[in-house]
Structures are given as structure tokens and as C-alpha cells.
Amino acid sequence: xxxxxxxxxxxxxxxxxxxxxxxxxxxxxxxxxxxxxxxxxxxxxxxxxxxxxxxxxxxxxxxxxxxxxxxxxxxxxxxxxxxxxxxxxxxxxxxxxxxxxxxxxxxxxxxxxxxxxxxxxxxxxxxxxxxxxxxxxxxxxxxxxxxxxxxxxxxxxxxxxxxxxxxxxxxxxxxxxxxxxxxxxxxxxxxxxxxxxxxxxxxxxxxxxxxxxxxxxxxxxxxxxxxxxxxxxxxxxxxxxxxxxxxxxxxxxxxxxxxxxxxxxxxxxxxxxxxxxxxxxxxxxxxxxxxxxxxxxxxxxxxxxxxxxxxxxxxxxxxxxxxxxxxxxxxxxxxxxxxxxxxxxxxxxxxxxxxxxxxxxxxxxxxxxxxxxxxxxxxxxxxxxxxxxxxxxxxxxxxxxxxxxxxxxxxxxxxxxxxxxxxxxxxxxxxxxxxxxxxxxxxxxxxxxxxxxx
Ligand SMILES: [Ca+2]
Ligand SMILES: [Ca+2]
Ligand SMILES: [Ca+2]
Numbered sequence: 001x002x003x004x005x006x007x008x009x010x011x012x013x014x015x016x017x018x019x020x021x022x023x024x025x026x027x028x029x030x031x032x033x034x035x036x037x038x039x040x041x042x043x044x045x046x047x048x049x050x051x052x053x054x055x056x057x058x059x060x061x062x063x064x065x066x067x068x069x070x071x072x073x074x075x076x077x078x079x080x081x082x083x084x085x086x087x088x089x090x091x092x093x094x095x096x097x098x099x100x101x102x103x104x105x106x107x108x109x110x111x112x113x114x115x116x117x118x119x120x121x122x123x124x125x126x127x128x129x130x131x132x133x134x135x136x137x138x139x140x141x142x143x144x145x146x147x148x149x150x151x152x153x154x155x156x157x158x159x160x161x162x163x164x165x166x167x168x169x170x171x172x173x174x175x176x177x178x179x180x181x182x183x184x185x186x187x188x189x190x191x192x193x194x195x196x197x198x199x200x201x202x203x204x205x206x207x208x209x210x211x212x213x214x215x216x217x218x219x220x221x222x223x224x225x226x227x228x229x230x231x232x233x234x235x236x237x238x239x240x241x242x243x244x245x246x247x248x249x250x251x252x253x254x255x256x257x258x259x260x261x262x263x264x265x266x267x268x269x270x271x272x273x274x275x276x277x278x279x280x281x282x283x284x285x286x287x288x289x290x291x292x293x294x295x296x297x298x299x300x301x302x303x304x305x306x307x308x309x310x311x312x313x314x315x316x317x318x319x320x321x322x323x324x325x326x327x328x329x330x331x332x333x334x335x336x337x338x339x340x341x342x343x344x345x346x347x348x349x350x351x352x353x354x355x356x357x358x359x360x361x362x363x364x365x366x367x368x369x370x371x372x373x374x375x376x377x378x379x380x381x382x383x384x385x386x387x388x389x390x391x392x393x394x395x396x397x398x399x400x401x402x403x404x405x406x407x408x409x410x411x412x413x414x415x416x417x418x419x420x421x422x423x424x425x426x427x428x429x430x431x432x433x434x435x436x437x438x439x440x441x442x443x444x445x446x447x448x449x450x451x452x453x454x
Pocket of ligand 1: 058059060061062063064065066067081082
């Protein structure tokens with residue numbers, strides 16, 4: 001480095017390397033990298049193209065198959081779309097997340113993905129070198145397919161991240177207001193960088209961007225250093241990970257630094273916002289449910305998270321997902337979409353707690369009993385009908401459960417639907433049932449009163 005001695009060589013001085021994918025064959029791993037299509041080579045030279053520093057996994061097109069985003073240093077990023085048959089196709093260029101808004105490759109160090117507006121817009125953020133903004137690829141769907149544009153500047157991230165050399169980067173809802181925020185760990189590569197670039201320092205402060213919920217340049221606002229506590233202490237930041245280390249519901253941070261102790265940063269936010277943390281217990285071979293998507297509806301808003309510890313840079317986050325609820329005191333709906341495609345909706349009572357969702361809880365017997373209890377409890381017949389319908393999806397010929405569903409429809413004043421269920425019971429049963437006939441008579445009476453008998 002002129003004027004400052006030895007320096008790291010630029011990545012362009014080196015050849016790339018390949019990505020690897022190892023398939024878990026029940027405790028043994030097979031290298032399936034080549035046939036899966038996640039290795040990318042220069043067509044002319046045959047040399048590997050990738051210079052990867054970070055990988056994250058998200059189902060960007062929401063087809064039920066987890067896709068792979070790889071942040072590369074000085075060469076275009078990769079987005080491997082999962083074809084659902086054990087192979088991937090690399091689509092970063094055509095989907096708009098290979099290079100930044102200026103069409104230029106960046107020194108990608110980290111990657112994370114999140115639904116930042118609680119709608120279908122997915123953001124993939126990439127932490128970059130000094131003098132490069134953090135890239136912020138935001139998705140849109142043109143009706144045919146999902147594509148991204150780098151909106152780093154227009155969402156408010158670009159300006160304040162330009163001078164920083166960013167490694168760790170995380171999307172998490174740090175103030176539990178129901179919107180995902182952004183944290184960054186920063187630090188330069190060169191100890192004496194200030195000698196040749198006076199605006200740069202080796203140690204740099206961490207950054208926190210608050211998601212305001214507004215669209216446009218104010219979507220993310222950088223919190224002043226004075227409001228972020230020890231996160232603003234300049235260190236040579238590298239890895240950044242989050243977890244609720246003190247069990248109070250908000251996400252705390254761990255930051256590693258070169259030549260110093262790591263920092264464990266307790267989140268002392270005082271928002272009084274409510275929260276729900278969801279821990280999955282998956283099937284054998286996937287005990288934490290990694291790759292599952294959790295959707296939570298509260299206060300009329302649906303939030304979505306992927307259970308994915310592999311985020312940021314050289315770090316693992318906890319496999320529990322944290323939802324901020326703002327002032328909402330009730331969960332309307334919690335649905336887990338497991339990696340095998342099965343969906344599981346669970347009832348959550350109360351907030352400010354950790355709930356555990358076990359994959360195999362949704363047996364027919366469990367759902368049928370829950371639905372029956374909800375029916376007898378009598379305060380929400382629609383909820384009882386939904387549970388009983390899910391039970392019947394697993395065992396359509398259960399006469400007792402279908403009769404309970406008919407009763408839930410009847411008591412919920414859904415007479416035509418009740419009649420449908422009773423007719424189906426009649427068709428399925430070999431022997432006429434007195435209980436069925438009695439209920440049918442009641443339903444027909446109500447429908448006649450309302451002149452709705454079909
Ligand atoms: Ca997908
Ligand atoms: Ca937030
Ligand atoms: Ca905490």
C-alpha cells in the first residue's frame with residue numbers, strides 16, 4: 001500500500017473457487033455439487049467464477065423450494081433457483097441481483113434476506129467494502145416471475161453505509177414493532193488505512209437502521225451513535241450474530257472483532273412492545289426445523305420468517321424466530337410451512353412467550369380433539385370449523401368429526417355449509433343415523449325460515 005507498507009492483495013489477483021453442496025443421506029454426506037448445478041465456471045477458460053464470502057437461503061419465489069443466494073467478492077453474486085428436483089439454475093443476472101444499481105460488481109462480504117414490508121417484497125442485503133454502499137436487492141413480481149432491483153439509496157441504506165467496510169449484516173426486529181430492522185458490523189482490512197485514506201479508520205462503529213414502515217428514502221433511518229450504546233464503540237468488526245441471550249424477548253447481538261474481545265450487546269430497548277418467539281421441533285435429521293417458513297398474523301398484519309441460522313458473515317444465529325408484535329396482544333394465526341411442503345397452523349394463547357411447534361403434533365386425533373373442544377367451548381365456531389376441516393383433510397371418512405364440523409357450521413349460522421356436510425355424511429354412511437337426521441331437520445328448518453333451502 002503506497003505510503004503505508006504491505007497490504008492484502010486484491011481478490012482480482014486470484015482465481016475463483018467452486019461452491020459445494022453435500023447431501024445428507026441419513027447421517028452420511030455425498031458431494032452432489034456438480035450434478036446439482038451450484039458450481040459455476042467460466043465457459044471460455046473452465047476456471048471457477050465464484051469468490052464467495054457469504055451464503056444465505058431463502059425461498060425467493062415462494063414456490064415451496066428453498067433457494068440459495070451467494071454473495072461474491074468482486075465478481076457477480078449467484079442466485080441458485082431450486083428446481084425442486086435436486087438441481088439448481090443460476091439466475092442472479094436475469095433476476096437482477098448479480099450486481100449493484102450501477103451495474104457494477106461489489107466486494108460482497110455478507111448476506112441476509114427478509115420480508116421488510118410484511119408483504120411479498122423480499123429484500124436481500126449484501127454488506128460491501130469501503131466506498132461501496134450496502135446492496136439492497138428488493139423484489140417485485142411482474143405476474144410472471146420475481147425479479148430484484150438494488151434500491152440501496154432509495155430505501156435509505158446506501159448513503160450511511162458507503163464509507164463503512166461491512167462484514168456482519170442482519171435483518172432483525174430489534175425494537176419489536178413488527179418491522180424488520182438492519183444491523184451491521186464494520187471494520188477495515190488495513191490497519192494503517194487512515195494514512196492513505198483520511199476518511200477511513202481500521203476500527204469502525206457498528207450501525208443500526210430502524211425500519212420506519214414508510215416507503216421511499218425514509219424506509220430505513222440510521223439511529224444516531226448515541227442511541228445505540230456499545231454497538232457504536234469502534235472495533236475491527238467482523239461476525240455479527242443475534243439471539244435473545246437474557247430471555248426477555250428482544251434480540252441481543254454478539255460481534256466479533258480482529259485483535260480484541262468479542263462484544264456481547266444486551267438489547268435494552270424500552271419500547272414495551274409485545275413479542276412472540278417460535279421454536280420448531282422438526283422431524284429426525286432436522287431437529288430445529290431449518291428451512292421452514294413461519295407466518296404470523298397479528299393486528300391484521302402477516303409477518304414471515306425463514307428458520308435459517310446461516311445468515312450474516314461467519315456467524316450462526318439461533319434457530320428460534322422472533323416476531324415483534326408492537327401493541328398487539330393476540331396472535332390471530334401462526335402457520336409453519338415445513339421444508340417438505342406440509343403446513344401446520346397452531347393456536348397460540350397469549351403473547352410475550354416462546355412457543356414450541358412440534359412437527360408431528362398435527363395428527364388426526366389431536367386436531368379432531370382440539371376441534372371438538374373448541375366446538376364445545378362455543379366461543380368461536382369458525383375456529384372450531386377450521387380445525388375440524390384440517391382434521392378431515394387427514395382422515396376424510398371420520399363420521400364423528402364430520403358430524404362435529406356440521407354442528408360447528410350450524411351453530412355458526414352457516415346453514416348451507418352445514419347441509420353440505422350432512423349430505424356428505426349421508427352419502428358416506430351405510431346405515432342412516434338418527435343423529436344425522438335430527439341435525440338435518442334442524443338445518444332444513446333454519447334454511448326454510450330464511451328461504452334459502454336449495
Ligand atoms: Ca424457490
Ligand atoms: Ca423494528
Ligand atoms: Ca434480549
